[in-house]
Amino acid sequence: MGEVKEENERLKMMLQQIEKDYQSLQLRFFDIIKQEAPKKFTESSTPSHLETEEPELVSLCLGRSPSEPKKEEKASNPSKSTKDEEWKSSLTLGWDSNKFQLSTEIVSDPSPETSFEEPKQVDAGETWPPSKTLKTMRNGDDEVSQQTRVKRARVSIRARCETPTMNDGCQWRKYGQKMAKGNPCPRAYYRCTVAPDCPVRKQVQRCAEDMTILITTYEGTHNHPLPVAATAMASTTSAAASMILSSSSMSKPGLGSTASTTAVPVLNGLHFNPLDNSRAKPFYLPNSSNPLFPTVTLDLTTSPSSSSTPFNRLSSSFASNPRFPSSSVSFSSSQSNILPTAWGTGYPSFNSVPYNKTHTGTINIGKQSQEPSYQSSMEKNHQASSQEYLTDSLAKAIASDASFRSVIAATISSMVGGRATPGSTQGGGERLDQNMKWGEPIQAVSPDSLTKNGKACASSYFNRMASSTPQTAGLMLLQPPLPLSISKSTPTSTSAIGDQIN
DNA sequence: CGACTTTGACCTGCGC
DNA sequence: GCGCAGGTCAAAGTCG
Numbered sequence: 001m002g003e004v005k006e007e008n009e010r011l012k013m014m015l016q017q018i019e020k021d022y023q024s025l026q027l028r029f030f031d032i033i034k035q036e037a038p039k040k041f042t043e044s045s046t047p048s049h050l051e052t053e054e055p056e057l058v059s060l061c062l063g064r065s066p067s068e069p070k071k072e073e074k075a076s077n078p079s080k081s082t083k084d085e086e087w088k089s090s091l092t093l094g095w096d097s098n099k100f101q102l103s104t105e106i107v108s109d110p111s112p113e114t115s116f117e118e119p120k121q122v123d124a125g126e127t128w129p130p131s132k133t134l135k136t137m138r139n140g141d142d143e144v145s146q147q148t149r150v151k152r153a154r155v156s157i158r159a160r161c162e163t164p165t166m167n168d169g170c171q172w173r174k175y176g177q178k179m180a181k182g183n184p185c186p187r188a189y190y191r192c193t194v195a196p197d198c199p200v201r202k203q204v205q206r207c208a209e210d211m212t213i214l215i216t217t218y219e220g221t222h223n224h225p226l227p228v229a230a231t232a233m234a235s236t237t238s239a240a241a242s243m244i245l246s247s248s249s250m251s252k253p254g255l256g257s258t259a260s261t262t263a264v265p266v267l268n269g270l271h272f273n274p275l276d277n278s279r280a281k282p283f284y285l286p287n288s289s290n291p292l293f294p295t296v297t298l299d300l301t302t303s304p305s306s307s308s309t310p311f312n313r314l315s316s317s318f319a320s321n322p323r324f325p326s327s328s329v330s331f332s333s334s335q336s337n338i339l340p341t342a343w344g345t346g347y348p349s350f351n352s353v354p355y356n357k358t359h360t361g362t363i364n365i366g367k368q369s370q371e372p373s374y375q376s377s378m379e380k381n382h383q384a385s386s387q388e389y390l391t392d393s394l395a396k397a398i399a400s401d402a403s404f405r406s407v408i409a410a411t412i413s414s415m416v417g418g419r420a421t422p423g424s425t426q427g428g429g430e431r432l433d434q435n436m437k438w439g440e441p442i443q444a445v446s447p448d449s450l451t452k453n454g455k456a457c458a459s460s461y462f463n464r465m466a467s468s469t470p471q472t473a474g475l476m477l478l479q480p481p482l483p484l485s486i487s488k489s490t491p492t493s494t495s496a497i498g499d500q501i502n
Numbered sequence: 503c504g505a506c507t508t509t510g511a512c513c514t515g516c517g518c
Numbered sequence: 519g520c521g522c523a524g525g526t527c528a529a530a531g532t533c534g
Contacts, residue, residue, distance in 0.1 A: 173505085173506065173507085174506075174507055174508080175507090175525095175526070175527075175528095176508095176509085176525070176526055176527075177507090177508075177509075178523085178524065178525070178526095180523085180524080181522090181523060181524085187524085187525095189525070189526075193505095193506095201525095203525090
């Protein structure tokens with residue numbers, strides 16, 4: 001227990017350092033944005049831009065190219081500016097999994113308190129107004145209601161998962177199921193039952209094109225302590241939400257008002273205005289009845305065929321509808337031959353990956369599959385030739401969007417370790433997990449780590465992220481063989497990582 | 503017996 | 519106003 005406390009203390013300090021660094025840098029970034037955003041907005045809002053043939057969907061999949069491992073080794077002690085450059089030149093954050101692939105769809109957040117790392121427990125009841133409430137709120141003209149109603153978040157997880165649901169550490173109760181239009185697979189609705197009044201809900205649906213992909217969409221913010229196993233997922237959610245919120249802090253959209261005059265975050269040259277409802281809708285819920293969801297997508301999903309990656313599909317679908325620009329970031333996985341196994345089998349790996357830039361303008365630096373044969377040689381060649389383009393794009397994305405950085409920062413925070421939840425009994429297995437070491441096959445995880453209904457797909461990644469000891473997490477971040485190569489350097493502390501991120 | 507799932511009905515928002 | 523689709527409710531059924 002003493003050791004655990006010590007580890008927790010260290011973890012907290014590391015986290016605080018990261019947050020501190022991030023916040024200070026974010027403030028600086030916002031200052032810069034305030035100065036430059038109007039210009040960028042003017043440029044990017046020209047008709048030619050709006051009518052560009054490229055879909056307003058930016059998909060960034062992060063992965064380290066296998067061709068650049070030496071750089072990582074080389075930059076073991078860089079200065080900060082050097083780190084930045086290297087960060088730009090080889091930004092990668094690959095979450096590798098053979099069977100577990102993630103994408104995060106952020107729509108917005110119900111509460112300003114979106115950090116699961118620092119849950120303030122003030123959102124019980126203030127979040128997630130039901131549709132009736134929303135409707136009422138919509139009738140109001142005051143800015144407060146507008147701001148409130150906009151702050152809802154959806155985080156969609158795309159997982160290659162055989163089981164009906166994915167184990168995210170929380171406990172869920174199914175309350176409905178509907179056939180969604182355009183998808184032969186029914187959509188199931190779950191609500192969190194960890195706390196009786198928890199407003200968090202999730203939708204689970206199979207991808208129509210690839211039945212092995214499970215799309216889990218989370219909405220709302222937990223108003224209760226989270227199981228350790230759930231904190232990593234929650235961190236990702238909160239990071240996504242904070243991405244929205246940090247961006248929203250830069251624009252103050254009145255109803256249909258300031259879109260043309262308000263500074264908006266620009267990601268990769270494209271508008272990203274989370275509050276511009278007319279332009280932002282959830283990727284996977286394009287017909288959502290609630291149009292109040294600005295969208296940023298963190299896509300960690302890849303698929304065996306680059307031509308059938310969700311983003312490609314999404315890009316295609318959205319290409320025809322420029323009303324729905326979206327920013328997406330893919331933390332993709334990579335070839336499994338770099339590390340023998342990945343999340344799904346219990347080996348966390350952060351492999352670098354080739355990427356492809358799709359014809360729709362989506363940049364996918366994704367896992368190019370465990371079945372390389374799916375990929376055409378043409379695409380491979382294109383990947384190789386596009387490496388520089390990728391690097392450029394990533395650098396731009398990082399440089400231009402503080403929210404993006406926040407997502408990565410929070411993601412790393414979640415990797416460093418989920419905050420233990422006192423008295424938590426949900427999502428079980430944390431004690432066991434804490435004794436586990438990276439590299440252990442997932443089969444070693446106690447069955448307790450699965451959800452009660454036993455249907456959970458092993459989101460071992462999250463569980464392990466959340467439950468790993470700081471040491472192991474630190475190793476994960478620091479060890480060169482685990483290419484969480486947000487930088488080519490070998491940082492000596494997570495705060496160093498935070499510096500690079502920020 | 504309690505918790506959970508299933509499933510048809512109902513509610514709501516949106517487009518035409 | 520009507521129809522459609524997404525989302526939710528709640529009674530009945532199932533399971534451990």
